[in-house]
Amino acid sequence: MTLSDDGDFGRQMSGFKDFYQFVAPTRVVAGRGLIEGLGFEFSKEGAKRVAIITDAVIRGTGLIDKVQDGVRDGGVEVAGVFDGVPPDSDSGAVLAAAEQARADGADAFLAVGGGSVMDTAKLADVIFTHGGEPREWEGYYGLPRADDGLGRPFDLAPLACLPTTAGTGSEVSFAAVIKDRDEHLKFQVADFPMYPRLAVLDPESTRTLPPAIAAATGMDAMTHAIEGYVSREWTPHGDAYALEALRLIRDNLVRAVQTPEDDDARGNMLIAANLAIAPISCNAIGIAHALSHPAGAHFDVPHGVANAINLPWVIEFNAAGGPDIADRYRDINELLGLETGGDDATIGHALAEHVRGVVAALGLPTRLGEVGVPESAIPVLVEGAMGDACTIVNPREPTEAEFAELYEKAL
Amino acid sequence: MAYFKDDQEVYEYIGKLFEDLSVDPELSPKFRKADTIVQYQYRNPESQITVRMKENEEPKVDLGPTDMDPEVIMTMEADTAHKFWLGKVNVTVALARGQMKAKGPVAKILKLVPLVKPVFPKYKQQLANAGRKDLVEVA
Numbered sequence: 001m002t003l004s005d006d007g008d009f010g011r012q013m014s015g016f017k018d019f020y021q022f023v024a025p026t027r028v029v030a031g032r033g034l035i036e037g038l039g040f041e042f043s044k045e046g047a048k049r050v051a052i053i054t055d056a057v058i059r060g061t062g063l064i065d066k067v068q069d070g071v072r073d074g075g076v077e078v079a080g081v082f083d084g085v086p087p088d089s090d091s092g093a094v095l096a097a098a099e100q101a102r103a104d105g106a107d108a109f110l111a112v113g114g115g116s117v118m119d120t121a122k123l124a125d126v127i128f129t130h131g132g133e134p135r136e137w138e139g140y141y142g143l144p145r146a147d148d149g150l151g152r153p154f155d156l157a158p159l160a161c162l163p164t165t166a167g168t169g170s171e172v173s174f175a176a177v178i179k180d181r182d183e184h185l186k187f188q189v190a191d192f193p194m195y196p197r198l199a200v201l202d203p204e205s206t207r208t209l210p211p212a213i214a215a216a217t218g219m220d221a222m223t224h225a226i227e228g229y230v231s232r233e234w235t236p237h238g239d240a241y242a243l244e245a246l247r248l249i250r251d252n253l254v255r256a257v258q259t260p261e262d263d264d265a266r267g268n269m270l271i272a273a274n275l276a277i278a279p280i281s282c283n284a285i286g287i288a289h290a291l292s293h294p295a296g297a298h299f300d301v302p303h304g305v306a307n308a309i310n311l312p313w314v315i316e317f318n319a320a321g322g323p324d325i326a327d328r329y330r331d332i333n334e335l336l337g338l339e340t341g342g343d344d345a346t347i348g349h350a351l352a353e354h355v356r357g358v359v360a361a362l363g364l365p366t367r368l369g370e371v372g373v374p375e376s377a378i379p380v381l382v383e384g385a386m387g388d389a390c391t392i393v394n395p396r397e398p399t400e401a402e403f404a405e406l407y408e409k410a411l
Numbered sequence: 412m413a414y415f416k417d418d419q420e421v422y423e424y425i426g427k428l429f430e431d432l433s434v435d436p437e438l439s440p441k442f443r444k445a446d447t448i449v450q451y452q453y454r455n456p457e458s459q460i461t462v463r464m465k466e467n468e469e470p471k472v473d474l475g476p477t478d479m480d481p482e483v484i485m486t487m488e489a490d491t492a493h494k495f496w497l498g499k500v501n502v503t504v505a506l507a508r509g510q511m512k513a514k515g516p517v518a519k520i521l522k523l524v525p526l527v528k529p530v531f532p533k534y535k536q537q538l539a540n541a542g543r544k545d546l547v548e549v550a
Binding site: 019020021138139140141142149185187188233282283386387388389391392393397 | 483484502503504506507508509512513514515516517518519521522524525
């Protein structure tokens with residue numbers, strides 16, 4: 001990364017970088033009929049007796065019965081099923097899942113669900129392996145390591161994920177975001193051993209996904225890919241993943257939502273979401289997320305919906321930040337068949353309008369005001385956005401006034 | 412070879428910077444919005460600085476042992492801390508590389524990162540005033 005004389009970090013939006021790190025240790029299997037072979041695949045990761053982590057809604061669809069059959073058919077035992085993960089998972093669910101896994105004599109975890117279920121399983125695995133309370137592990141790269149904490153981190157019990165939404169990409173990420181209900185906050189735990197060993201992408205797992213959730217989670221994946229590609233922490237590895245994710249989203253998102261019986265479209269969206277999270281492993285993200293997090297924290301706006309609303313405004317804001325930023329959006333426009341000529345603002349506006357069109361086609365809300373965010377909340381939302389970790393890696397640094405203006409536009 | 416010869420040098424330069432910031436009329440109120448207590452644990456040389464940045468309490472900086480209970484613990488080489496205050500460390504990269512380790516609600520600290528840019532020239536000036544231009548040039 002280039003430094004200016006006053007010590008500020010200049011942004012470098014192209015060329016050879018001084019440093020970046022790309023990590024993708026999760027084995028991904030994608031295709032049809034994989035649920036039937038779950039045990040066969042997971043046994044290759046050392047699983048012998050599996051604790052299945054899920055929620056009551058997913059269990060109610062009958063998917064867990066198929067999962068258990070698939071685990072057993074591969075010669076792996078099912079130690080037990082924990083279906084107590086709430087929609088916004090919390091420390092209590094993490095502890096309960098870890099405790100049940102211990103009591104059932106499990107030696108591995110299988111998460112079947114969306115981001116909340118997968119994150120619960122990741123942190124439950126930490127507690128299961130190392131003990132302690134969930135908040136004790138809050139932070140980055142803080143799991144026990146060899147050589148007095150400076151060497152290789154110790155392994156956790158094998159974790160496999162079968163995502164039932166196509167959005168978060170948590171099945172190949174190393175972070176867990178969990179709610180502390182007593183403190184009214186969400187906390188994050190992230191370290192290399194938390195990368196799942198195995199991710200299974202089978203469209204059968206999203207067959208019963210309601211279209212509104214498929215739409216919102218799909219927009220989350222699109223936001224990951226676009227923000228990841230245009231972040232100041234972009235990387236060539238992340239670019240490759242982000243652009244292929246966008247190709248798949250271009251061809252499959254609306255299809256998957258409007259024709260839910262289309263297995264190919266749903267399967268491709270699982271792959272798109274899986275690819276789109278890769279840049280975030282390099283910290284490549286941006287302020288659509290910084291704007292969305294406070295809206296979720298204060299007004300329970302679903303994350304994918306908030307991203308869908310905020311993303312077009314952020315694109316227009318960032319594209320006006322300089323030709324080096326606009327050129328990155330130009331790449332995306334080319335991939336999507338949009339305007340690639342013209343000035344920076346034209347490029348940004350063309351992409352923003354495209355995103356707005358997709359959001360409308362998906363039937364999602366287009367205004368924060370439609371999802372319960374009042375204008376009076378702007379100051380507290382701005383404070384949250386300014387303090388969000390995603391802000392410092394956005395290509396253009398927003399002021400408080402600019403954040404307020406973005407919220408005003410999104411309202 | 413480490414930039415600082417012992418913990419006292421760490422306290423003399425980085426510690427003094429924190430002490431100055433805690434009473435800076437412009438920056439101190441902004442830092443106190445973090446509403447937390449951060450402990451910086453340094454290696455080579457072993458040293459520790461604990462900083463209270465609470466909205467409803469006076470700022471406090473302890474160099475070495477402390478009776479404050481930190482909410483966030485940042486661990487790094489003292490050299491990394493020195494380079495950070497010179498504006499030569501990208502925090503997100505340093506975290507990814509493991510050059511910095513963070514325990515606790517790290518977002519409270521990350522949100523201060525954009526605020527510290529004006530501090531970089533202050534640190535350089537402080538080192539220059541102390542006759543330690545070598546520490547500016549070495550990093």
